[in-house]
Amino acid sequence: MAHVTGDGTVGKALEVLDQVAAFGRPVRFSELLAQSPFPKPTLYRFVQTLTNQRMLAYDPDRQTYTPGLRLVRLAHAAWEQSTLAPIARPHIEALSSQVGETVHLAQLDHAHVLYVDKVNAAQPVEMYSQAGKIGPAYCTGVGKTMLAFIASDRVEECIAQQSFHIFTPHTLTGPEALREELRDIRTRGYGFDREEHEPGIICVAMPILSESGRVHGAISVTSTTERNDLAGLEAQVPLLRETATSISRDIHNWSFPDHDKKQATGG
Template structure:
């Protein structure tokens, strides 16, 4: 089971319910209650009450045939409204479509959220490659290309705070495992303007990523092209850099009012 980082447990019922929702959302397949309980920091009785309440509010859905849980209809509707009104994703979508069509590879749009990467949108490759990422999922910032690209172009105070939030869990033999190592990597990324994922989060998955910058030259979001090592090698990534950078610049230009409110 892939380990996902979560914020520290919040006090109060709402914070606990939100954590349960995140636990379910992060599962690669719909979990049973036993799977939720295994990941939950709360006692079994408390976890059961939280799950039952979320089901009754249609924030979680229970499939009685398989005894598994998934995101409820109400939550999906709320997420859709939030995505349309407050996300860069709808603005970026036409440009991501063009980049996807031109490259034929997996495209990710993401932002930093509480020290982690939140995937806002995704386009699958012409020949889809199995991988963890999907719109709405979260991933660590320190070992993903798009996370490092955004971190490198975050203001110093925010970047330092985000670095301190990282767990530096070793997902693969290539994972960055210390703040010192990450800070050295971020310095390189600032100098060259792009970041790599060298199989740091998932074996067999590599990517090149760039920040989508505001007028203050700070990262609003990140954009990446992700490839499989079964088809490409690390040196091949640079061939995608011009199209990736051009797309990021175009998204920045057309963001308009959304950027003004950033």
């Protein structure tokens, strides 16, 4: 059952878009209706409006709906303007080349992980994370690392939104285990994924912080237990920290493009 927002018509329409996207394939109206909180006439009206606005695309032969091309254009603009990806891309490419492993770039989307970019190792490994995917925060290196450094008044709110589904024998099983892990990450300065989300997948993750300590996102070096171990990944922490610092510096320069010019001219 989809969740109904309290944001009026726009919020409800976005819920329908989310529902279509969540199927991950072309979907029939009857399938949407089976999972929708809206009555049939209301859902049909939303679907027709979204299709007319090119936010959904309709295939008359298959009688199915998919996210529309207008969404693709908006998503591309959001990727360029609202994510760290364009700024961080050269840095994570260089890091992946140096360490020979996959590098992820992520940001928090409410209490969950949004993977915004990924550079594969020379010998890539099949894994869940792909740019644009949402993942759990409590059992991923980037997720836990971001949670560890967000403002204290947000931590408990984010913990309350975790599902604590057990993916592997190493998955953290509840709020207290996560709180303890977050304390360790804050002390250490970086986090790990110890096969907590996917068997055989491990990583070390570093937060990307502003000068004031605000969390912009996180990066990770990811490998498999077949070709590396946590100690081997931890050896990459200096490079990971240097990369995170460089990304943070570039974010600041991008946010304040005239900063250096004003200083030079006394403005």
